[in-house]
Amino acid sequence: MAVSDFQVVIGLEVHAQLLTRSKIFCTCTTAFGGEPNAHVCPVCLGLPGALPALNRSVVEMAIRAGLALGCTIKPKSIWARKNYFYPDLPKGYQVSQYELPICEGGEVPVAVEGTERIVRLVRIHMEEDAGKNVHDVSPDGSSGVDLNRAGVPLLEIVSQPDIRSSDEAVEYLRTLRAILMALGVNDGNMQEGSLRCDANVSIMRKGASEYGTRCEIKNMNSFRFLKAAIEYEVRRQVELVESGGKVEQETRLFDPDRGETRSMRSKEEAHDYRYFPEPDLPPVMVEPALVERIRATLPELPRARAARYQKELALSSYDAENLVADAAVASWFDAALAAYGKGPEAAKKVANWVTGEIARLANETGEAPASWKLSPDRFAAVLRLVDAGTIGGPGAKQVVEEVFRTGADPAAVVQAKGLAQVSDEGAIEAAVDKILAASPGEVEKHRSGKKNLTGFFVGQIMKEMKGKGNPAVVNALLKKKLGS
Structure with a gap:
């Protein structure tokens, strides 16, 4: 098996849940969790006669994402019914977009090992999420359906097959996640499924002009799983071709416990879904004035923010990229630096703490910056205690951890724990x-x-x-x- 004799070809379809308070076609909450089937109504349940009503915020967030990614915003887009049967889709169809999506084109820059490439986008379209099958929910092992997610608004972001390695795929998804979070349209929470992706993977012999047969790997919700799934699938396809076999187009699932993909079903084509225009929803008409109003509100994007950190604060590309991966973390860093002091030395000191000890504590607790009890002002107070010689490095680490967990005053923690440094x-x-x-x-x-x-x-x-x-x-x- 000679994987190096083949070129890997990958395209990603990313599903991003939008940060709206209510669902795409009804007023039910989009809050994560809750008792099964508690966040539902006749529209979510697909009851006969229930009519959808479009959430305007979904359209505005789609335009926002499209502008940030360099897409063309279409003045007219059409809703479509994507017909298929699945237990968690009670209507028997998903409301999506097909022939006329709201955004076309666009691109995502990716950099791997110092080499930068552009991954082109095909389209971005709006759609509703389906429900969720829940297995082993009763003593007899039977399954159930939770429709709390049914109707949650999604953006599907479809790339061209421009990605050439598992590392590029991961970097593409990281970059896209950071952009969507900076825009405030997605929370980036892959564990809860608010950002997940499907990978279309194929191989072709180096020097060949035609792509090989692709297989789609569904619903991956971590960078680690994405990388492992692609690498396994590439090895599987190469081994199959080298042994004289033929790759069959199909949909596969990744089993993280076994580290392998397995067949789920034969891959459907567009005609299998019998797309047709959604009769209960009019076309989405986007006025140029709305596009320009949204364009004027776009924030500094992660790529530009990282470049600014490197130029103005002399941070390394590693530190800058780590900070901007989460817009909320970058904003916390900015506030902490403003509270502590200016200049490259101060920036490096704050960045080291944010990407090191504070990141560790955040990972342990699972808390986002908005929930941290360690405020930028309190953190700056800890650094000033270090500068004054009141506490040393080990003491500062203890103080930061205590303040992160309790929100206590740093000076009070030093006194209560007897952490004052001896200078006598x-x-x-x-x-x-x-x-x-x-x-x-x-x-x-x-x-x-x-x-x-x-x-x-x-x-x-x-x-x-x-x-x-x-x-x-x-x-x-x-x-x-x-x-x-």
Whole structure:
């Protein structure tokens, strides 16, 4: 099996739930969770005679996304019925768009290992979500249907087959997620299914002019699963072709436990869905004035924000890209920097905390920046305590964690936990003398030229002082005592 002899060809279809308070064609809430079938009405349930009424915010958010991604906003788009049977689709059809979507064209820039490419978009269209099948919901193992998600508004963003590796696919999805979050049209929560994607994967021998037969991998909701699914599917297709077989067009599912894709059904084409214009909804007519009004409200997009961070704050591309991956985190960073101080040194210090310890705490708790008890002002207060020599690095880490979890005043945490740093030369000198006296061999080696032992001495002294010794004073006294 020689995967390197083949070119991978990938196109992604991304489904992004819009951040509207109500569903696309009714007033039911879009809130996640709730008791099964609690957020429903005759429209969601597909009851006979129920008529849809379009949520204007859905159209405005679709235009917003289209403008940010360089799409052409169509002055007229048409709703269509996509007919198929599935237990979680009680109407027997999904209201979507087909021949005339609201957005066409556009592009997403991706950069992998320093190489930048453009992934072209085919279209963006609006549609309603289906419900959800829930399995093993009773003692006899039977399944049920939860229609709380039925009618939740989605954007489907369809790329051209321009992606050439699993890494590019992940970077494309990361970039798109960051843009949608910055626009305020999607929350980026892949675990809850508000952002998920299907990957169309095919292979062709290098030098060939025609794409191979594609297989679609459905409903992936993490970057890790997307990468693993594509890589498995590529290996499967290469092995099949190299053994003389033929790739059959089909829809597959990724099993994360086994790390493999498996067949779900034969792949449908557009004619299988019997698309036809939705008779209960008029065409969507978009006035140029609405487009321009929305264009005027577009925020600074992640790519531009990262470039600004690098130019004005001298942040590395790594730090800048990590910060702008979530618009709310980037805004928190901006506020913390404004509260603490200006300049590249301050920016680097704040960025290190945000992408390091604070990111760890956020991952542990699952809290978004809006819920953090560690406000930008409180965080700036912690950094000022470090600058004043009141606490050291280990103490600062404890204070940040405590404030993140409780929202307590940083100075009060320092006092309550006894984290104040010892700067008294007498106390530190006593600890230095004790460690040097207990380590005569290391002292002799250091004086013979093994200067890397300085770190050993500092570590032992800090251990003796329970991490509270002022590092600057410790190092100064060590230098004096060791004569170097």
